[in-house]
Amino acid sequence: MNSARRLVLMLLALAVFCAAAIIVNYLTNPYGAWRTALIDPIFRADSDPRMITPYLVRTMQPETLLVGSSRVRVGMAIEQGYRDGVLNGALQGVDAEEAVEVVRVALRNPKLKRIVWGVDFFSFDESWMPDRETMARLRGDPWIMFSETLLNLEALDAGRREFDRAWHGRKALRAEWTRPVPWPQAEVCERLAELGRAGLDSIGGAKIQLQLIGDVPDYTGYSLSQRKLSDFAAAVALSRRRGVEVIVFVPPISGYVLEMIRQSGQWLMFQQWKRDLLAAGPYWDFSGYHAFALSPGLFKDVMHFKPAVGHLLLRRLLGLNTSGCDLRSRIVTEAGTWVDRRALCDVQKTQEARMRSATASENDFVRAAAQALAARGFSPAALMARAPALTHRTGASCCHCDTSRQPSDGP
């Protein structure tokens, strides 16, 4: 045995093995991190959004970008992450700083025409932090890209599955992989009619309880970040300066989470946050104690509305036709209110009245939130008693409506 020869062979074999894996991953490009398109991206699966989305934001050239949290991610799910010029750039548990970074990176794309930005109260919490790895991916950290998308076994496996789908062709793909985005109204109506009971209305009290317990830390120590609010407003302004239309909306929130916010003593802060959002311009508000929030059948779980609902919502936001479906579609479309400085007072007064009416007596939502808080050792009464007295920073408060301003343009 010649030891030196064996050693050289070992190192050579290892180098060849790794180089082969890197080349295959680069060519199949299963995470969309590179601009290679050996396989049609229609066959790519958005299997790990926190990893894939930042790469897609960097490499794809969509006309429409969806931004937000898992509400947008799940509710307006695009199986490949990107299809028909629409990129779902939403991130699970998004921090406002991450969303701003997504927008900044996406603005490098000259084809971008509009941004549909779903904003969430929790992501403006001072203690909510951006994920370091997500930010590194968005900024194109070469080392993380190399280790995650090239020298990586999971990428190799994802590439194999992508190749397998491509081998079987488009016809073998599931129907939802090839539907046009935004989803056609007829199809949305059809899916709304088939919503069934596989959602929040059927998962049972124990699971709802468990999900709510997980949400408790999001609100009990909430502190609204002015820095995040101004970064958000600056990103919206920058986009508009670049000629990109920005449609901001507050997504629908289930009655359970609304109750969690209220019983955590954050209702006033929530309303203040919505007033502060006006610094970035008018927006759609789908949150509040309306029929949508109190219809568990429209939600997958306590956090997320169902995709069929999200598809209709997107059509509404884009100003497309939303008529012709059953009653449920009206609950969805009518939940949204256009909020500008002129309408703010009335909107918030209405929301206040609905909140009082919905919480006047004990019901499932009130009870579940109280139990979840108690399970974490909190007393709703104590939390609500120590709710902070809020000052109105934007001048657009319910108490001091500034009606002298020019009304904003409608949607």
Add this chain to the structure above:
Amino acid sequence: MLFNSYQFVFFFLPLLLVGYELLAQSCVRLAVPVFLVFGSLFFYGWWDWRYLLLFGFSIAFNYSWAQALRPRKPDAERRARAMLAAGVAVNLAVLGYFKYRNFFVSSAAVLAGRHPTMPPLVLPLAISFFTFEQLTYLTSAWRGELETRDFLSYALFITFFPHLIAGPIVRYGEIFPQLNRASRYRLDAGNLSAGFMIFAIGLFKKVLIADTFKGWLDPVFDTAVHPGFVDAWAATLAFAFEIYFDFSGYSDMAIGLARMLNVSFPENFDSPYKAQSPIEFWRRWHITLSFFLRDYLYIPLGGNRRGRLRQHLNLFVTMLLGGLWHGADWTFVMWGAFHGVALSANHLWRDRRSSMPPALAWMLTFLFVTLAWVLFRAHSIDRVAAIFAGMAGLNGFGWAGGSVGPPELRECAAGLLLVLCCPNRQMIMSWQWRSDYLYAAAFAVLAGISLLQMSNPPPFIYFQF
């Protein structure tokens, strides 16, 4: 720095090997050991450079103390013994402060009916291991076994990076002659190829096998309120495999790295789950710790020289302290006690010259060791109780439907097959490879797949000790 990180594999190790060879050719005799000491300190300081100060203090103290323990005249025997005891006490005090202070204070407070909040202390990496190794040095000095007393040799023995973080626990007498031989300061192709292969096997065990279990067993042990029967058993079995492949993988990597630098480390594992008795298990599991506890605790306590009862007591105390060495928690103490009782029972059984069918003996041993891992893994006595309740079926025999499903059960079955039917690393390395091509291909597959799986490496379980 983790052995299973890209920083180590792509930067530290190649640079260290190149630097080692270049300095070896420079003919300056001290260049290589100095380079290895600084390289090892860099390796240690990568984690948190501030603990280099504590590590440096420990090295300096033990070296100077050992100088005072020179071979002595018979009339100075008592003084030398007292000096040794003081040296050991200082080492244990440092270890005790960082590792056990909060444990003892909070345990005492709870006994007194108080609930103090102690600020958490960060445990300096590897303190349990380097403290034990310094104790072997002090003892060797006291016995007059040191070949040389120069500081560089001592510093290299303690800091030598392959064993620095989590063992194997090496003794001065085993390692020093190998480190101190100038002829060894040249890279050797035979040792390098063997070292790379051993390292690749260890890396494969860690990233491809051990880490597979981690993702789904943690929720069962850490958060499941009422783990079901299947979940509790599957998670416990999975932990048995995780800790074995994790720690033996680490030991293989350490042995491989030392081999690349022409140093042979003692073996640390020998297919422990094939053991047919607790005594045999401890001869196959963390062998260097077993021998350390035997030579530095069990025998000084009297071993088996003072009657049967005392032997069992010594055994129990040794295992109890061995458990405490692993971690500052009552669960570790209970784990040690559990093994202490089992070893005593095993000795009693053996004394009666009773026999048992090998399959039954294996099954009982494996069952016992697996049950004991619950104490080792669970973070509190409440969690121990929750897992044992699940295993006993007190939460029902149904499937909780949490993180455990058919794929996880298949992983458990695969783990069992691997530990029982596959050759261990020593066996693989003793094979006669007829073709260099085959050897190179086997290495490339093992190392290559491991490198592809390393993008987000979790640390080794024994790093916390």
